[in-house]
Amino acid sequence: MNKRQLVLEDGTVFIGEGFGSEQTAKGEIVFNTGMTGYQEVISDPSYCGQIVMMTYPLIGNYGINLDDFETVTPFLHGLIVKEASRMPSNFRSEESIHAYLKENDIPGLAGIDTRKLTRIIRKYGTMKAVMTDLDKSPGALVEEMKHAPLPVNQVETTSTLKPYVVPGRGKRIVVVDFGMKHGILRELTKRDCHLTVVPYNYSANSILRLKPDGIMLTNGPGDPKNVPEAVEMIKQVIGSIPVFGICLGHQLLALASGADTEKMKFGHRGANHPVKDLRTGKTYITPQNHSYSVTKDTLTQANLELTQQSLNDGTVEGIAHKQYRAFSVQYHPESAPGPEDTGYLFDEFLKMTDSEHWNRGEKTHA
Structure with missing residues (x-):
């Protein structure tokens, strides 16, 4: 060598x-x-x-x-x-x-x-x-x-260029690819979902025409503020379709709801990060990979509830919208690599799409 x-x-x-x-x-x-x-x-x-x-x-x-x-x-x-x-x-x-x-x-x-x-x-x-x-x-x-400036087009670089389908007999889920890990697809196909994977800049109207039961916002690289088209799309679909965000998808949901994000000093990357669920009191060990986080002080102005937080530094690890069926986590419940503690979140997402109070295409209150 x-x-x-x-x-x-x-x-x-x-x-x-x-x-x-x-x-x-x-x-x-x-x-x-x-x-x-x-x-x-x-x-x-x-x-x-x-x-x-x-x-x-x-x-x-x-x-x-x-x-x-x-x-x-x-x-x-x-x-x-x-x-x-x-x-x-x-x-x-x-x-x-x-x-x-x-x-x-x-x-x-x-x-x-x-x-x-x-x-x-x-x-x-x-x-x-x-x-x-x-x-x-x-x-x-x-x-x-x-x-030399750092790149700002990482999501464009990693996202799929065209929509494609992963067939299933269950719930119809639109997966918005911001630089998606295959583990997300594995978890959803394991639950027999019918998946339509779309590019990061797919419009809200195009997504709604697919009449999905739910929308998955995936992980991805870079600063969430470099993807304004995704923020605008989420603003238009939230309240109409249940939404689940992971990592970058979590940050984009926060921005679309009116909260802010910030760059961390050195980020979280590893398979052993403890996260506390503030609703149940349980602690989970999670895999993480992110340089940005949701700014905790801005959640109240965005009508968002803090549901989970890091036990290492207190940063935001989970949020839920107080009015609409939308929630997200900063870590990776698809567990690739990492502990499998939080795979249940995919089941929670699918349960959300079953709500008897929700009608596809119509904005309702949770």
Whole structure:
């Protein structure tokens, strides 16, 4: 493996061993605390445009298989690990993490002090970074990063281009794809839903013409305020059709209801985040991946109820509309990767579509 460097926006330089692709990687650097689930992380579209660092010291030990992908095409820009396993051992393994990254033109970097890098990100927040060859001047790279804006079209990049159907005999659900993980489809098809997956910019009128029983707002990358067309769509359908939002979908529902969102210092990424349900008093362990959160102080002006919150930092993890059938969570109940504590939320969503007080296409009060 060739020696390569990681240069942070603040001028910090790490030297490690390259694996996967030999391309230069540029993006916002973030960390994930999961001990397992690296394949789902690599293939999660919500990491579009980011360089992901895994805090667990050994990554790739059970290889890459054909069953655990969250999208066909990975969108992350780079992967950083302490040690990348070259000899995976698992009966489902099809190839090594090195081979997979190389095939998908994603550069990796191993052998650096990931604990030190994590402490830097926690102290100073997420920042721009470049992974490249040693012959590039760190000073020149820092200057370039200072003037290079972060991308704002991640949802457009990861969303489906055209609508498609996943047949089922049950509830008709429109899934608005903002950079969707396949785990969401798995949970809904497991419940025999008939799914119509539509692009992020599908109009409210087009959605209503499909006469769905419910609308799923999926996860996705980037700042929710960069998707104003989705906010406008949600404003027009909320109250007419039951809505369930996950991650970015949660933030978009909040914006559409009149609340605000804000960027976090270093975000939540991992499979072990405790969340308390304020209605039941129960605590769940959840998988998370987000850089933005709903601003708690703005919920009251939006007629939204705080239903769940993080036990780590008190941030908003769940909301419900006080007037209409709409709710959302910041974490990932499809559990890919992560605990399966909150899969019941898909059942709650489908129960919501059964309400005898709700008539399709007519705005009603919950």
